[in-house]
Amino acid sequence: MNQNMRGWIGSLIVLALCSFFTQCANIVPPGGGSRDTLPPRLVNVSPLDSTLNFNSNKVVFHFNEFVELDNVIEKLIVSPTMKRTPVITAKLRVVTLEIKDSLQPNTTYTFNFGDAIKDVNERNPIEDFQYVVSTGSYMDSLQLTGKVLIAETGKPDSNVAVMLYGNLEDSVVSKEKPLYLSKTKGDGSYRFRNLKPGTYRLFALKEEDRDYQYTQPEELIAFSDSLVRLSENMSDMNLALFNEIDTVKLEEEPEVTQAPPEKDKDKKPRKPRLQVGFDLNGGQQELGDSLTMTFNFPIRSLDSAQIGLYEDTTRKKVAFTLHQADTTAKAYKLVYSWKPGKPYELILPAGFATDTSGLQTAKTDTVTFEAKDLDDYGTVKIALTVSDSARNVLPAEDTSYQFVIQLVSGTEIKYSGVISNGKWEKGLIQPGEYQIRVIVDRNKNGAWDTGVYYGVPRKQPETVFSFKDPINIKKNWTVSPSVKL
Template sequence: MSRKILGFIFVFIIVLVSYQCAQRGTPTGGPKDIAPPELIRAEPPNMSINFKEQKIRLYFNELVKLKDIQKQLIISPPLKYTPILSPQGNANKYVEITIKDTLADNTTYTLNFGQGIVDNNEENPLPFFTYVFSTGDYIDSLELTGVIKDAFNKKVDEFVSVMLYKIDSSYTDSTLYKKPPNYITNTLDSSVIFKLKNLKEGKYALFALKDNAGNNLFDQKTDKIGFVEDTINLPTDSIYLLNLFKEIPDYGVAVPSMGASNKISFGYYGDGSAINIETITKLPDTVKSIITKEREKDTLNFWFTPYAMDSILFAITNDNLKVSDTFNVKSRKVAFDSLRLSLNQQGNIEFDKPINILVNTPLVSFDSTKIKLTDKDTLLVANNLKLDTLENQLNFDFKILPNQSYKIELLPGAITDFFDNTNDTVVYNLRTKSVADYGNLSLELNGNNIKYPIIVQLTNEKGDLQREIYANQPQTYAFNNLNPGKYMARVIFDSNKNRKWDTGNFLKKIQPEKISYYPSLIELRANWEKIETFNLIN
């Protein structure tokens, strides 16, 4: 074999080996980093006693940054001033906490970072890392465990604060509104279990707050609250249940507004059943007025015939609370609120829902001779009409049949409002589907010593009420002609027998009425007959 051929073979082998080596050495990036950062050391050390420092440094094995730390970090007991934390907006191998408060003597402090410390590349969180120190000679070590549920909704809110107040000579029921707690923790994501750690022996009051302002105080207008009526004696092995609920706000009246040239609106908070609105300003004899409640809103509307005015002075009183307010409403250029009609159902109508004509201005009368209901064969359908002044609507009562079309025709003058305005010709076309397009659901309730009366309700997946049955004794709960879809079922234990769910009140020590939810969604399809057994816990 010639030297030229041998040289060629040698070069070929070198190239082949080099290629294979290059192939073996090609970087693939390796597996994705899913490991959270690790704490290497802390200065001062975690679990320090006789703590007197103003700065804390936490050193990690890799670059870390702070994510959503204002929401994630919970300090117990709460500090008056928020500590300064770094790094902010960049990464570092340590987290530094600068304390701006003067720390209390002989107190154990816990800094729970939640999932606020993450690595720089993949943002893997160091879950629920806590740094604990004591300004005294020892670390408090008692714990308290419990569960949070929502009194009305099936799902509990995220980031619920759980608070302990020490019961001493300075504690009253109003402390919750004015001062932060002695100990605090919070739930993360969808967790319903809470644990308060590093607690001191003593007597405490236990609360849960959906603290929307993030100020560790109870604001009745915006926050949900849950409370345990009994005093908590630490140490304890008990597991506590906190029911979150939104209170009915204390009574109050908002500043009224002139929404139209013939309407002044008075919004209110709390119980408005005993509100009286009177004019202090003497109105001309030609001016008529009437007061109505706005549909589905906590608002009273003062309707009046417009006139040349500068302002009207009102006196607002609440007979139940013996309180009064005065408001001066100045005139402004706004349009007249004219008569408008609408129907509560459009297009396909449901068999078991009423048909109502809704009116925006105060409805005073109707002329049944100018209202006609016909079916698809243009035959007149027997019906009853009823004027509902409370809801400001005209109610139709007639037998609704499947596979049918209906036409409601209102001739001019059928409806008359407070201002003597009448309607023009209005036509509503409605139709029904076949019975086979719907499904039927029956619920059978099981449980020991079920306390009646109860309200059995069906809602959609969002929690919007679809149907309900009120019962004073055991029965089968049949919900017929339901649209196909997924439903939630719940039972309200109507302990005060007022045919609705009632929320609680902290100061009055009233817990909300109990609700039991069916554990899963109920799927219903067209032309289905379904029976579900609901095991109740009363």
């Protein structure tokens, strides 16, 4: 066998051996284990939690894995509150809290991190992580709990500041930061822990600037009518959050918002035109509702006598009323008792409307539409009962209130009415899903009224009960839910 042949055979043997060992040593990636869902675990902390006679300005937390901080400045709640916010840093498995403020003697301090501490890999948070120490020889242990609801809707709101003040002046909520601070959870509940016995004022505040002072008109406030005299644990300290509205409102002249004429060197300037539109859905008018006319500019004068409304089958001109719909002077409502399934024609002659700049409608508009049929709607029959627990929140000093029911679609109140003898019935309900609210209408004006804190007399907002399960209205159906407060 010559040398070339031996080399060729040797190469084949080497290739075969490589293939064999490659197959035998085929690397299979390890199967994936279960995802880590456990939050970091505190291994030790110095000084220890629940330390008495605490006098340190630094606290060091050691965890069993690498950790990071998530929005800790906003989530940290220190009670009693401090003038200077502590500095918190995270490095590897260690979180360090540096206290920059002087601590009060004989005081229990709670540092609640919420869910701000998370592991690095899966970002699993430690829920409601807190550290408690006392600068005295004992630990304050009283608790106060309750719920905060949005007064107008009867629904909870999360991250609302709930505040206790040792200063009992009425105006303290606008002048000072609270002594104790808590935040509501998703269900509206709040909890104060490690409180000192004493007398307090209780408030809640929904704000954007997080200064914990009631200083802006758009902020929502809630307050307890009576002082909180804390000598034992207290529960069910519920609050209703509302936007306080001034009783005196200045009427301002609507702003003219005409766009300037477009300029182009090759075109003549386009003159603005006064135009009107209608809220007809597919050329159909809702029964029991007005026809809304919307202009593109604020209207100074409108001659309703020039407008013609005709029942199209008979060409009979019918009488209607027309009134301004809001303060913009752009929307007007044409009120008429529409006949089910009947066609209509609306004729708007040129010049029937004039805007605030003197511009008039330039040409005659003719609008044809049809009123919906009765079968396009559903009917609601509601029976209301009041439980003993609900009676506890009703005005005990005044039994002259009435119940008003509201059907709400999204954020819009679509239908409302007064409950009589525990019942309310309404036809011509547009198909859809509705939330049910019940207002305790103290002044019998048929609507919800907000509260007043800075004013005379001071008053709570009217109570609203909101029901979790919606009702579904279908065409030509009657729905008869039983509602229990």
